[in-house]
Amino acid sequence: MTSTYRLSFTTGGLLLSQGVAAAHVMLTEPDVSRARTLLEANNRVQQRTAASIQRVTREVVQRVGMLPRSGLELLADGSVEESRHLMWLAACLRYQFLADFGRDVVRERYASGAGATLTAADLDTFWDTQSSWIDALRDTKPSTRVGLRRNTFQMLREAEFLDTSGLIIGAFLSSSVAGVVSACGFDAFRFFPLNDSQVAAYAARKDTVL
Secondary structure, three states, X not given: OOOOOOOOOOOOOOOHHHHHHHHHHHHHOOOHHHHHHHHHHOOOOOOOOHHHHHHHHHHHHHHHOOOOHHHHHHHHHOOHHHHHXXXXXXXXXXXXXXXXXXXXXXXXXXXXXXXXXXXXXXXXXXXXXXXXXXXXXXXXXXXXXXXXXXXXXXXXXXXXXEOOOOEEOOOXXXXXXXXXXXXXOHHHHXXXXXXXXXXXXXXHOOOOOO
């Protein structure tokens, strides 16, 4: 956990299709600045205005750039479900707030038993607890807090970890995704709604590199 939180993920959700497009470009163009230029020039992020093209491109490149090359390759050519999991991983790697919330609230709630649910009040409680020692949370404007709450839940739904009723849905990671997660560090498995035995099982797979 860290006292430094980036809090710029107020809109856009998981950015799934944009992430896939970025992965394709970043595999052939490792220079981040050049990759952004190519994505913007062709509007690969599918936005309507120049300002939104620049903003979304910058955001998605920052997230996808957190993945190892194996993650870029899988994001570019894997299944939709794998892409969802990788974009959640990328968001957690980019934003410590999401990583901490995913690990300490979503996963813990899921691991507590079947039928576990998640509500906006759970995020608010987490926020209030963290804000006692994290200045970035304590000083955030109410409107920004609302946007972050809304986008966090949107991302969880788009990753298919949360249904419309608030029920937490467990993650079933492919061996390829598990390999990418492992490459990011063992603790990254805990960003996902998995119980302890599932985390141990994924980590123990012979094709998962620790």
